[in-house]
Structure formats: structure tokens, C-alpha cells
Amino acid sequence: MEDVRIDKKINIKGLICPYTFVKSKIAIEDMEVGEVLEILLDYEEASRSIPKSMEDHGHKVLKVEKINDTDWIIQVRKEKE
Amino acid sequence: MELTEDQLHRYSRHIILPEVGGKGQKKILSAKVFIVGAGGLGCPVGYYLAAAGVGTIGMIDNDTVELSNLQRQIAHSTKKLGVHKVDSAKETFESLNPDVKVIGIKDRISKDNILDLIKDYDIVVDGSDNFPTRYLVNDACVMLKKPLVSGAILRFEGQVTTILPGEGHCYRCLFEEMPPPGLVPSCQEAGVLGAITGVVGALQATEVLKLILGKGDVLKNTLLIYDALKVNFRRVKVPKNQNCPVCSDNPTITELQDYDAGYCRI
Numbered sequence: 092m093e094d095v096r097i098d099k100k101i102n103i104k105g106l107i108c109p110y111t112f113v114k115s116k117i118a119i120e121d122m123e124v125g126e127v128l129e130i131l132l133d134y135e136e137a138s139r140s141i142p143k144s145m146e147d148h149g150h151k152v153l154k155v156e157k158i159n160d161t162d163w164i165i166q167v168r169k170e171k172e
Numbered sequence: 173m174e175l176t177e178d179q180l181h182r183y184s185r186h187i188i189l190p191e192v193g194g195k196g197q198k199k200i201l202s203a204k205v206f207i208v209g210a211g212g213l214g215c216p217v218g219y220y221l222a223a224a225g226v227g228t229i230g231m232i233d234n235d236t237v238e239l240s241n242l243q244r245q246i247a248h249s250t251k252k253l254g255v256h257k258v259d260s261a262k263e264t265f266e267s268l269n270p271d272v273k274v275i276g277i278k279d280r281i282s283k284d285n286i287l288d289l290i291k292d293y294d295i296v297v298d299g300s301d302n303f304p305t306r307y308l309v310n311d312a313c314v315m316l317k318k319p320l321v322s323g324a325i326l327r328f329e330g331q332v333t334t335i336l337p338g339e340g341h342c343y344r345c346l347f348e349e350m351p352p353p354g355l356v357p358s359c360q361e362a363g364v365l366g367a368i369t370g371v372v373g374a375l376q377a378t379e380v381l382k383l384i385l386g387k388g389d390v391l392k393n394t395l396l397i398y399d400a401l402k403v404n405f406r407r408v409k410v411p412k413n414q415n416c417p418v419c420s421d422n423p424t425i426t427e428l429q430d431y432d433a434g435y436c437r438i
Contacts, residue, residue, distance in 0.1 A: 109184050109185070109188055110180065110181070110184060112188055113180050113184045113187050113188060114180070116187060116188065116193060116194065117175065117180065117187065117193075117194045120193055120194050120195055144188070147190070148190050149190075
């Protein structure tokens with residue numbers, strides 16, 4: 092998979108739902124269409140719910156990856172305002 | 173304006189809605205809504221708008237809390253008997269949400285003060301209990317082009333309509349003149365099931381929030397009628413009256429009138 096340019100990174104480790112998505116959504120709202128947000132998290136349920144919610148909001152999920160025993164990375168491209 | 177951590181938590185169920193988000197919540201926090209009456213309708217409207225984070229809520233009412241109010245006027249309480257309703261409501265709403273500033277006005281709304289009172293607000297809500305006020309508020313909102321969410325309740329029935337001057341109908345397109353005094357009974361004469369005020373007030377608050385957010389449809393050119401006994405909601409189309417005395421292109425009412433003539437206020 093080719094590398095994508097990450098425009099903004101947020102670390103929401105320690106947060107649980109729904110604040111995982113609240114934080115992610117606030118972050119992507121402030122970005123431009125076409126930019127990519129990378130989210131670092133450690134709440135397993137959010138590794139499933141954030142991608143689903145982001146797609147429900149019309150954005151494109153580029154990657155969901157478990158990077159170690161506790162953490163995940165999600166990359167989302169903003170597709171609409 | 174950035175939302176604080178507390179605000180992200182307080183409004184999280186709003187923020188995760190696609191139609192609201194952080195941007196919509198900021199619109200709500202910046203909004204200014206004026207509520208006519210701190211009674212049966214004003215209480216639930218103000219309560220939900222305060223919970224939603226509407227930044228400035230103006231309220232006018234000249235009455236004090238009486239025991240007979242507490243069957244439906246949920247912003248007040250037994251320990252507030254004798255207190256001005258706007259003071260009681262202000263304490264309730266501001267303790268629910270410190271983001272909200274309530275400006276209470278202890279006065280009767282009249283043709284002499286209404287334009288000045290509502291001019292700095294974005295949206296007006298009518299929660300009054302009498303026809304002279306209903307027509308006064310309608311005419312003033314048409315003249316100032318202020319969106320108006322009007323509600324009414326009696327016995328087991330409620331009505332809600334949203335007036336967008338210049339776009340849709342107004343209250344006089346629906347009922348051109350006030351009914352003669354005595355024809356329509358007041359709540360005092362006919363009674364009202366307390367919970368109905370919550371249904372209608374929550375519908376009014378919802379209309380206000382959609383107007384602030386610019387999302388969804390509102391009750392423009394429509395009267396919503398709720399019949400609690402039959403558990404029925406009915407939508408009645410209300411076309412704009414091209415000859416409306418106040419909102420047509422050639423209005424015959426161009427200044428506010430003496431609406432109280434012949435009416436006894438309760």
C-alpha cells in the first residue's frame with residue numbers, strides 16, 4: 092500500500108466511546124476536504140466504531156491497523172464538509 | 173471559539189450527530205432566543221434550549237409562581253411559590269447549564285416594548301396563553317422579519333407552527349382576526365393536561381434548534397395539531413394569504429395595535 096500524506100494526527104489513548112468519536116469528529120471538522128487524519132487509540136471498540144461512524148458521515152477510511160498489543164491507528168480522508 | 177473539554181462532554185450526543193457536530197454546537201452556543209411567557213410552554217422550551225446550550229435566552233413574564241402552576245410549569249418548584257417566574261426559570265436553567273445566560277424581564281409584553289425587546293434575538297418563541305399576545309407577537313415578528321415558533325395548548329390538544337416572515341405563512345394567514353372575547357376558553361376556564369405542555373414545548377424547542385442549525389424541515393406553511401386523547405398528530409397546510417393584513421405585499425396593519433381592547437387578561 093502506498094504511503095499517504097498525513098495532514099493531522101491526534102492521540103486519543105485513554106478515551107472511551109463516545110468521546111473517541113467526538114474528538115475524532117472535531118479534529119476532522121477543522122480540516123480541508125481531501126486531507127487525511129490519523130487517529131491513535133487504545134480502546135478496542137472504537138477501532139470498529141470510528142471507521143463505521145466516519146463512513147456514515149461520508150468520509151473515506153484508508154487504514155485501520157493494530158500496531159501493538161494495545162494500540163490502533165486509523166487513517167481517514169475527509170471527503171465532505 | 174473552541175469547545176472546552178467540559179463542552180465536548182456535555183454536548184457529546186449532539187456533536188456525534190452528522191447534522192450537528194462541533195460546528196452546529198457552536199451555532200447553538202452563539203444563538204439568542206426570546207421566549208414569550210415562562211409558563212406551561214415557556215418552561216419546557218427554555219429547559220430544553222438551556223440543556224442544548226443556547227447561549228442567550230430572553231424571557232418575559234410578569235407573573236409570580238402559584239401553586240396551580242406547578243402541575244405543568246416544570247422550571248418552577250414548590251419552594252419558588254411567590255417568586256417571579258422569570259427569576260425562578262433563570263435559576264433553574266442556569267444551574268442546569270452554566271453556558272447559558274438567561275435574561276429575565278418582569279413585565280407584560282406590549283406594543284410599546286415588544287419591538288425593542290426582540291430586535292436583538294435570532295428567533296422568537298411564543299408560549300403565551302392569550303390571543304392579544306399571540307397576535308401582538310405575530311405582527312411584531314412579521315414587521316421585524318424574525319422567525320417565530322408559535323405554540324398553544326388547551327385541554328388535551330396542542331398546536332405548533334413556525335412562521336418565517338417573507339418565506340411562509342403568518343398567524344394571521346391562519347386566523348386573520350382574533351376570536352371574540354369569551355368564544356375560546358382559556359386554560360383557566362377549560363383546563364389542560366399538564367404533560368401536553370411538555371409535548372408542545374419540546375416540539376417548539378426542536379423547531380428552534382433546527383432553525384439554528386439550518387437542518388431539516390420546519391413547520392413552515394403548516395399547522396401541527398396534536399390530539400392526546402386520540403394519540404394523533406395531524407399536519408394542516410396553511411398557505412400564505414396573498415391578502416394577509418400583516419404579511420402580504422400590501423398590508424393594512426403597518427403598526428402595532430391596541431390588542432387588549434375588549435380582552436380581559438388572565
